[in-house]
Amino acid sequence: MSVIEERAVFLCQNTMCTLGSRKQEGRFAGGMTPEGRALLTGEPVESFEEGVHFGEGVCPNCGVLGLSTADEDGNIQVHKVVEKVGDPHQDLHDEINTRVLDKKDPLTAVDSQEILKSAVEARLHAETEAKAFEEVSDAE
């Protein structure tokens, strides 16, 4: 699993900010854009100063400068965007989702997971059988 990107994490300590939940400080990576600030305050972009009004470390939800997560040794918390192996059955997910969305199809979300499980099991079984057949054929 390789790391694609590392983002420094900040905490928003503004008690009026909605980021996170009302009892936990919200976390964010990156920061506010000048356009986001303008949207929030209605003030012109030209009046903003980077690092104070926008930029990395400025909470993208409330515009208040966030707290660095650096500890005493200067290690900051990072959010790693990692490359995943993905879901080998994504095609089955897509197929089932299409059926769930189709109002003419009786398949509902209630049954979607059950159908998915059966389809995955059938596929894995077929793969196992094919592999066993190949092994027997090779041996012969």
Added chain:
Amino acid sequence: MRSNGGVILPGQQWHFFEALKIARAVRRNGYARSSKIDKMLHEFMAEIFPEEGLNIYLGQFPKNDTRLTSIYLCLFSSQTASTVITEAQTMANITESAWTNYVRQELATATWGAIADDGTTGRKTTYPQVTFPTVGATGGTVNGFFYSDILSTTGDKCVAQVNFDDLTAVVLAQNDIIKVTPAIELLH
């Protein structure tokens, strides 16, 4: 489907399965007309405690694993808006949201709401609404949320993965904000 005195002849099996499918569909349509069950059906969305999540769950009760004081709320873009991973799959199969400013949000175990009945089906606890960071330059699509046992995105495990209850993918663009109200219900 032809009747042969109740005997299904070779070559007629598909008719039989087709009939079963139709009968099932008819029953389901019948359910949809019943307001009580209809409501129940609509409240369901795909969700799973995969094997690695159940291990964490059983580690907390009845076993004596180190008590978790927080879990983390995460969003995903893989699978679909109406399906989640299968039981044997793991965090490796879930693609986490990566839009600009996104990070996982902490859910302290002490903050979960009072446990209460949800109809007569089980017991449920709900967490206060959680707001994710405003989307920056790059947006993304969110198919639902999952709970992770740790903040780090490496070495983590998926406790449970859930679609949103309206089964609709959320397409996030710059300056959008997504809010999620997580809940867990255990059925009798």
